[in-house]
Amino acid sequence: MSTATLEPRVHAPRNYLNADYGWKSWLFTLDHKRIALLYLVSITFFFIVGGSFAVLMRIQLVDPQGAIVQPETYNKLFTLHGVVMIFFFLIPSIPAVLGNFLVPLMVGARDLAFPKLNLLSWYIYIVGGLFTLYSTIAGGVDTGWTFYTPYSSTYSNTQVTAVAVGVFITGFSSILTGLNFIVTIHKMRAPGLTWFRMPLFLWAMYATSIIMVLGTPVLAITIFLLALEHLFHVGIFSPALGGDPLLFQHLFWFYSHPAVYIMILPAMGVVSEIIACFSRKRIFGYKIVAFSSVAIAVLGFLVWGHHMFVTGQSVYAGIIFSLLSFLVAIPSAIKVFNWTATLYKGSISFDAPMLYAMGFIGLFTMGGLTGLFLASLATDVHLNGTYFVVAHFHYIMVGGAVMGYLGGIHFWWPKISGRKYPNGWAALAAAIIFIGFNLTFFPQFVLGYLGMPRRYAFYPAEFQVLNVMSSAGATVLGVGYLIPLIYLFWSMRYGPIAEPNPWGATGLEWQTPSPPPTENFSKIPVVTEEAYAYAEQEAGHE
Amino acid sequence: MSDAEAHLPEHHSGLAHQFEDLEQQQESDFLGIWLFLVTEIMFFGGLFAAYAIYRFFYFAAFEGGSHILDARLGAANTAVLLGSSLTMALSVRSAQTGNRRALVVFLIATLILGGAFLGVKAYEYNQKFVEHVVPGLDWAPEGEVLARLAPGGVQHAELYFIFYFAMTGLHAIHMVIGMGLLIWLAIRGRKGDFTPHYFAPVEVVGLYWHFVDIVWIFLFPLLYLIGGRY
Numbered sequence: 001m002s003t004a005t006l007e008p009r010v011h012a013p014r015n016y017l018n019a020d021y022g023w024k025s026w027l028f029t030l031d032h033k034r035i036a037l038l039y040l041v042s043i044t045f046f047f048i049v050g051g052s053f054a055v056l057m058r059i060q061l062v063d064p065q066g067a068i069v070q071p072e073t074y075n076k077l078f079t080l081h082g083v084v085m086i087f088f089f090l091i092p093s094i095p096a097v098l099g100n101f102l103v104p105l106m107v108g109a110r111d112l113a114f115p116k117l118n119l120l121s122w123y124i125y126i127v128g129g130l131f132t133l134y135s136t137i138a139g140g141v142d143t144g145w146t147f148y149t150p151y152s153s154t155y156s157n158t159q160v161t162a163v164a165v166g167v168f169i170t171g172f173s174s175i176l177t178g179l180n181f182i183v184t185i186h187k188m189r190a191p192g193l194t195w196f197r198m199p200l201f202l203w204a205m206y207a208t209s210i211i212m213v214l215g216t217p218v219l220a221i222t223i224f225l226l227a228l229e230h231l232f233h234v235g236i237f238s239p240a241l242g243g244d245p246l247l248f249q250h251l252f253w254f255y256s257h258p259a260v261y262i263m264i265l266p267a268m269g270v271v272s273e274i275i276a277c278f279s280r281k282r283i284f285g286y287k288i289v290a291f292s293s294v295a296i297a298v299l300g301f302l303v304w305g306h307h308m309f310v311t312g313q314s315v316y317a318g319i320i321f322s323l324l325s326f327l328v329a330i331p332s333a334i335k336v337f338n339w340t341a342t343l344y345k346g347s348i349s350f351d352a353p354m355l356y357a358m359g360f361i362g363l364f365t366m367g368g369l370t371g372l373f374l375a376s377l378a379t380d381v382h383l384n385g386t387y388f389v390v391a392h393f394h395y396i397m398v399g400g401a402v403m404g405y406l407g408g409i410h411f412w413w414p415k416i417s418g419r420k421y422p423n424g425w426a427a428l429a430a431a432i433i434f435i436g437f438n439l440t441f442f443p444q445f446v447l448g449y450l451g452m453p454r455r456y457a458f459y460p461a462e463f464q465v466l467n468v469m470s471s472a473g474a475t476v477l478g479v480g481y482l483i484p485l486i487y488l489f490w491s492m493r494y495g496p497i498a499e500p501n502p503w504g505a506t507g508l509e510w511q512t513p514s515p516p517p518t519e520n521f522s523k524i525p526v527v528t529e530e531a532y533a534y535a536e537q538e539a540g541h542e
Numbered sequence: 543m544s545d546a547e548a549h550l551p552e553h554h555s556g557l558a559h560q561f562e563d564l565e566q567q568q569e570s571d572f573l574g575i576w577l578f579l580v581t582e583i584m585f586f587g588g589l590f591a592a593y594a595i596y597r598f599f600y601f602a603a604f605e606g607g608s609h610i611l612d613a614r615l616g617a618a619n620t621a622v623l624l625g626s627s628l629t630m631a632l633s634v635r636s637a638q639t640g641n642r643r644a645l646v647v648f649l650i651a652t653l654i655l656g657g658a659f660l661g662v663k664a665y666e667y668n669q670k671f672v673e674h675v676v677p678g679l680d681w682a683p684e685g686e687v688l689a690r691l692a693p694g695g696v697q698h699a700e701l702y703f704i705f706y707f708a709m710t711g712l713h714a715i716h717m718v719i720g721m722g723l724l725i726w727l728a729i730r731g732r733k734g735d736f737t738p739h740y741f742a743p744v745e746v747v748g749l750y751w752h753f754v755d756i757v758w759i760f761l762f763p764l765l766y767l768i769g770g771r772y
Contacts, residue, residue, distance in 0.1 A: 104560075111560035113570040179577045187570040188560070213577055217585035225592065225708065232678025234704050236592070242600060242698045251588055524562070 015418065015515040030115035031518055036101035037416075038122050043089050043097065044485075046129060049136075050084035053077045055478065058440075058471040066458040074457035075142035076158070080132075082145025087167050088129055090401055091259060094266035095177055095212070096125070098408045099205050101416060103181055105509035105516065106202050108190025108525045113183040114176075121176035128170030135162035144455065146256070149237040149248045153229050161230050168223040171216045174262075178212030181205050190508065192527035196290070199507050199531045200283060203290040204269025207297040211258045211265075214301070219255035222248065246312055253304035261300040263397055264364070265293055267404020268335055271357045274411050275339050277505040278354035279346025282532040285338045292331035299328045309380045318377055325375035332368050336361060351503070352426030356407030359434045363399025367392055370445065385455075388448025391441045399437055406433070406484065413488060414502045418515040419495030425487045433480035439473025506533055556740040564739055571742040572749075579753045582716075586757055589712070593705045593764065600701065603694030605769035607702030610675060610687060612666065616766040619662050620758065626655035627755045633727075634748045637741035642734055645744070649728040652751065656721045663714055670703070677704045706765055713761060716754045723747045 012018060016033045019025075026034060057077050060067050066074065100118065104111050112118050135141055141163045143151040152160050185206050189198070225236050226248070235241040237248040276283045283289055305313060305321030339361055348354070370392040373379045383389060414420050443466040448454075452463050459467065501510040508525055509516075529536060561567040597604045629651040636644035674682040675691075677700045683691055691699040727747055730736065736744055 109560060113560065114574060115558075115560060175581050179574060179581070182577055183570050183574045186573055187566060213581050214584055217581045218588040221585050221588035224712075225589070228704065228708060234677040234700065236701070236704055240697075241701050242596070242603075242695070243701060244595070244599075247592060247595060251592065254588075519559075 012418075013513060014517055015513060016518045017418065017515050019518045028119075030111070030119055032100050032104050032112050032115065032118060033416075033516065033518075035115075035118050035122055036097050036099075039092060039096040039100060039125070042122070042126065042129065043092055046084050046088040047481075049133075050081055050089055051478070051481070053081035053084065054474065057081065058474040060457060061459070061467045062471050064459050064461045064464050064467075069457065071457040072142065073140075075144075075455070076140035078455055079141045079144050080136055083132060083141070083163060083167065085397075086145060086259070086263075087170050088125075088132065090263045090397055091174055092125060092177075093263075093401065093405045094270060094408060095181070095205065095208055095262070096121075096173075098201075098270065098405075098412060099177070099181060099208075099266065102201065102412065102509055103184055103205055104188070105415075105512065105520055106199050106507060107184060107188055108193060108508045108521065108527065109184065109188040110519050110521070110524075112180045113188060114180050117176045118180055121173040121180075124176070125170055125173035128166045128168075128173065131162050131166030131169065135159035135166065138162065146249075146252060147223070147226060148252075149226070149229075149245045152226060153235070154238055154240075156230070161227055164223045164227050164230070168220055168227070171220045171223075174212045175216045178209035178216075181209040182213065185209075190525050190527055193508075196287060197527055197530045198290075199269075200272035200286070200289055200293070201266075201269035203293045204265045204272070207293040208262050208265045208269075210294075210297050211262050211300065215255040215258040215262075218251060219259075222251040222255070225251075246308070249308055249311060250304070253307045254301070257304040257307065258297075258300040260393070260396065261296050263401040264404075265296060267360060267364075267401045267408075268293065270404045270408035270411070271339065271360050272335075273505075273507070274353045274357040274407055275342050276532040276534065277411070277503050278351060278357070279343050279348050280534045280538065281342055281346040282530075282534060283338065284341035284344075285334075286531070288334055289338050292334045295331040296328060299324065299331070303328060303375075306375050306380075309377055310384050322375055322377050326372065329368060329372060329375075332364075336365055336368075350427070352421075352423055352430055353407045353411035353503075355427055355430035355434075356403050356410060359430065360400060360403040360407060363395050363403060363434075363437065367395030367399055370395065382451075383448060385453055386448035387444040387452050387454055390454050391444035391448060394441045394444070399441070403433070406430075409484075409488070411503070412509070413491070414498030415509060415514050415516070417488075417492050417495070418498055418513075419491045419493075420498045420502065421487050421491040421495055425483060429480055429483040429487075432476060432483065436473050436476030436478070436480045440470050440477050441473070443467070443469045443473075504537070506531060506537060556735070556742075568740075568742045571746055575746040575749050579749065582753060582757075586709075586712070589705075589709055590760070590764075593709065596698075596701055596705065597764075597768075600694060600698040601768075603691070603698030604702045606691045606694040607675075607699045607706065608766060608768035609690050610670075610673060611706070611766050612669070613766045615662055615666055616762050619659050620762050622655050622659045622662070623755045623758050626652045626659070627752055629655065630748050630751045634741070634745050637731070637736045637744040638738055640736075640738045642731060642736075645731045645736065646728055649724050649731060653721055653724045653728070656717055656724070660714060660717055660721075663710065667707075670707075675699075675703050677701075677707070709761055709765065713754065713757055716757070720747070720751050720754055723750070 016031055026038065029035060056069065057074065060069055060074055069077070138159050141158045141160055143156060143160060147160070147164065185202055228234065229236045229238065235243045237243045237245050239245065272283055272289060303321055303325045305317055306325045309318050374383055374389060374392060410426055447463055447466050450463070452459055498514045500512065500514050508527070511525060512521055557564055557567060561570065629648045633645055633648035633652060636648055670676050671680055673687045674680050674684065675687060681700055683696065688696070724747065727744055730743070
């Protein structure tokens with residue numbers, strides 16, 4: 001890769017970006033790479049929407065009395081923040097953007113198995129998003145993102161139906177994406193690309209897709225029943241008719257706990273790619289890392305009851321769920337140890353993607369370990385419903401999933417856009433995000449431990465210092481997120497032209513031009529070695 | 543991939559650009575529909591789980607509700623749907639053997655049987671309005687109907703009817719979608735789109751149709767045949 005000649009190009013070669021122009025060529029495209037970009041733009045929009053709700057919340061909590069809004073409005077802010085960030089940003093983030101772009105390239109295929117379904121999934125996502133935006137404008141929702149009954153049924157006077165329909169619809173985009181990935185990975189791998197030669201990102205996508213396909217339909221039927229209850233005023237989950245509110249929680253968490261792994265598994269896949277590339281080493285214990293993704297997907301379906309330790313769930317069910325929740329820590333820890341072992345004696349370079357990956361490992365470990373406090377029956381009684389929970393899942397979802405997503409975007413940006421971004425700015429942004437994140441959420445662990453409950457618009461004055469720290473951190477974090485938005489946008493026009501393989505990475509996606517042509521490969525590649533053959537690559541260069 | 547050119551139907555009109563050959567495309571289509579059916583099982587599974595829990599809680603009410611339904615109509619509809627599964631299977635067979643005329647005839651027969659099922663279902667739904675046992679919209683059981691529901695508790699019986707309408711309603715929506723797909727297949731079949739080399743769409747829709755039938759096979763006893771009545 002060091003020998004690549006950089007002649008000034010007069011005519012850019014045909015690629016997926018310049019193959020066709022005009023809005024029709026984008027809105028009716030069947031090219032997985034263009035659909036990935038459609039998703040990239042849409043989820044960025046929803047990230048900004050969800051982020052602005054968070055900004056308002058952090059401003060509110062600067063003052064113990066509540067700085068700007070009434071409690072009713074605050075309830076809507078945290079609900080919409082959760083709904084938008086989870087269903088419209090985190091769940092589609094890596095699968096729908098990086099997965100859509102990379103899965104066909106990594107398996108050495110010309111497209112996903114079902115390109116029309118792929119485009120349909122984006123339209124479904126947009127329609128679901130419009131319902132959610134409508135509900136926001138039409139008065140908001142105040143149930144919390146979990147839509148617990150009876151907040152969402154008997155006692156709700158907000159736009160529950162509109163947002164429920166939005167989430168219901170968006171679920172199908174997730175199902176279609178998962179289905180497409182599973183079929184593509186099974187049936188469209190290039191000659192020689194055996195299961196154990198696949199990059200770990202594909203294993204992660206495969207495990208994620210299994211959760212999407214098995215879990216999302218259950219959320220759909222749950223929301224369907226909720227909407228029936230809401231529309232016809234019949235109490236499926238209402239005790240008035242003998243319905244059971246706990247049943248809603250069981251059905252809801254049967255999807256929504258595995259959904260956490262929809263968010264984190266893809267980020268783990270991204271981190272595996274980055275760690276291998278920037279340590280110039282094969283991933284330590286490849287098969288174990290691959291199987292740990294599948295193990296997380298499977299075990300993830302058996303732990304939902306740990307969200308309900310303090311509800312009316314039986315103690316014995318609680319004990320089993322607690323035990324199973326501890327088991328999920330094993331494959332997660334395996335990954336962390338194996339990444340660390342990969343770094344050992346590697347030739348490490350700290351380019352921007354690697355900074356995000358390192359940040360991911362640290363923050364994910366924090367989030368994972370604090371999860372064990374919540375999986376323990378006794379400590380959960382104290383910590384449940386406090387800011388400790390908020391801090392814990394933000395370490396997983398923001399510290400983990402968003403760091404992984406940004407790391408992936410930085411890693412594959414030269415491939416996606418055909419341009420390079422300024423590495424200094426990228427490194428600076430990664431550092432600011434890491435600092436801002438910890439300043440925002442670490443105080444929340446302390447607040448939760450001290451007993452501050454989540455979801456309140458005001459709090460006792462003794463908690464103010466920690467809350468102000470958290471709000472200050474959120475400001476830093478916001479700046480950190482803004483910087484990549486600016487330089488990535490800038491790089492699309494002014495960035496230096498990227499060569500096909502700027503990082504010297506292994507993997508089929510780096511063997512096509514940057515950006516790739518519409519058909520991905522002029523000739524379907526043949527794979528002759530395992531993934532992460534960095535040692536062989538180095539030997540070949542000497 | 544050098545020997546890919548050797549395959550006979552290489553540039554068949556049904557071959558999408560992302561596939562190397564029709565065999566790969568067909569395998570992908572079949573895996574895709576089976577996965578889709580898995581999602582459908584999970585979708586209905588959530589509903590069946592909720593049903594099972596409430597039936598366990600309020601068995602007497604569910605039994606009372608069940609006795610309002612006409613099991614003879616349910617049984618007749620079961621026979622109609624099983625018949626439609628047969629004609630669907632024959633459609634797939636006709637597509638595989640390249641019998642265009644038989645394909646269209648069997649698809650239309652399937653369509654007619656599906657329509658008959660929905661007709662009976664519509665009559666049954668109408669009966670529920672007559673008997674005032676439609677939760678939310680028209681819930682005021684009286685007379686003999688009330689007497690049947692009373693032992694298990696009328697409120698809990700309302701829960702039963704919510705599940706009756708949710709389960710059969712979702713099933714009926716699946717039937718309507720399936721019938722739309724049958725019309726699409728019949729038009730394409732008439733044009734001669736399907737050959738012994740390329741019949742995956744017929745088989746894919748067939749699998750979907752059989753799945754919808756199987757859902758009904760479970761719905762019929764769960765909703766119509768609760769408790770000892772016959």
